[in-house]
Amino acid sequence: MGHIRIRTEVPGPQSQALMRRRDAAVPRGVTHSTPVFAASADGVCVTDVDGNVYLDFAGGIGVMNVGHSAPSVVAALRDQANRFSHVCFSVLPYESYVSLAERLARLSPGNFPKKTLFVNSGAEAIENAVKIARHATGRPGVLCFEDGFHGRTLLALSLTSKVEPYKLGYAPFVADVLRVPYAYCYRCAYRADYPACRFTCVDEIEHHFKRHADPRTIAAVVVEPILGEGGFVVPPSGYLARLATLCRGYGILLIVDEVQTGFGRTGRLFACESEGVEPDLLVIAKSLAAGLPLAAVIGRAELMDGPVKGGLGGPYGGNPLACAAAHAVLDLFEPGDLLRRSEAIGFAGAKPSGRRSKRTLDDGRRPVR
Ligand SMILES: Cc1ncc(COP(=O)(O)O)c(C=O)c1O
Structure with a gap:
């Protein structure tokens, strides 16, 4: 250093x-x-x-969780660049894409067959996750959350909650997007008190289904396990699991956006692991490839196989350099040292201090771990 x-x-x-x-x-x-x-x-x-x-x-906005110029990542990139930098997986496949898909399926939550699609950015991965969910369910609707951030392309931006600077002047947005308050207890939209409320914010979704949209028209719920752009809001433990149960009850797919929370941000490889939640579709990006543009949708095999041949992909998704970097990143994470260090630093820094953190950390709820 x-x-x-x-x-x-x-x-x-x-x-x-x-x-x-x-x-x-x-x-x-x-x-x-x-x-x-x-x-x-x-x-x-x-x-x-x-x-x-x-x-x-900043780490390039949560992208450099393994640090800048990690020697093993640099070596992997050099080696791959010397062999080939691009052939397009849809034209001429290569092993590193397949082995990365296998590896992420093994490391992500859910003991069921999974498949992985690689794309170039978090927003593109969100767009693809929604496409896959719509294809699988035959439903158009997407439910998302106030204060959520899912990217800047048109569908992702339609799911993103913040007006200025992200949405200002870019209307119209995509139809069939339903937005509800997140479990933001400090500024609870329902003025409820956790834990006594037992997740009023989830119960209220059922009321939205009565007033605003038939749940049989909703393909997916898209949720961040911890709000990032919305102010690092840690929902109470149990919230994500309640959402998963609600989704299951209505045949709605759960898309967990771990673009920002993935790769050690919460002490686990993925934040939803600490909640015991197994998303139908998991979206990852950022620190997956230490700065190389790579994002992925990891999902239940039967959902991922819905779109017809050629219905997913593009020239750059899962580029060989990005896959090489991602393998080197996972080599650093898999032994567990980085995750243990992240957990230790996170908990050392999570002592309640001041009004906001007292409400968010000292009221019976615990930060996700
Ligand atoms: C939670 C979350 N989802 C999606 C995105 C969009 O990712 P990208 O900027 O790579 O398109 C971001 C980016 O910051 C994010 O934090």
Whole structure:
């Protein structure tokens, strides 16, 4: 690991010059949380173009859970690039796609036959999960949650809850999307009190089914096990399981979006493991491939096999470089050290302090683990 070092004003002169070029060449909609330009990165440190070294708390928005430039990931990428970088799995298949699918089916929750589809981004994986669910059920509707985030493409954006900046000016959105409040106890939409309420927010979904949409028209519930963009809201333990039961009762498929919570964020490989929930379709991305664009839908084999030949896929999904990186990432996670470390750090940092965390962590509920 490098050492933090600030040697110029921030942003430094090189970053300022690049930012002027960036302003002229790149749309303002692509924003930045920091005004400095990256030159290199290693472990938890990033060096900017002026030679300043920072601790990286963002990790490319939860993408670098194994750290920057992990040597085994870099070696796997070099090796794969020397052999071939692209042939398109739909044209000429290769082993690493298949073995990654096998590996993720083994590592993901659910003791039933599973199959895995690889695509390029979390949003694309969400879109495909909904397509697969609609195909399997013959139903159009999708139920999602207030404060949820599922991406920026049109269907994913229709499921995303935040107006500014994500949805502002992009209407109309996809029809047949039903949105209900999440188990956000600190700002409970129903002013209920957990645990006495015993999940009013789930019971209320049944009322939505009476007032707004026939449950027989709903293909899937799409849910984050912990809200990410919506403010890192940890629902009470048992919430996800209640949703799963509700889904089962109406023949609705449960799509769990672990794009952000996956790969050690909660001390487990996937957050829904701690809730004992087995999603019908699990959506993953971000830290799956340490920065290479790779996302996946892992699902019950019979659902995944619904779409006809050619109904899923694309040139880049499961690109050989991304698959090589993902195998190297799983090699780092599978021994368990990273997960144990994540759990230890998470619990050390989860001491109640201040109003918000007292309500979210000290009222009988526990953070997911
Ligand atoms: C929970 C969740 N779902 C979906 C997405 C969309 O993923 P992507 O930006 O790779 O399309 C994100 C991205 O931040 C996310 O956090």
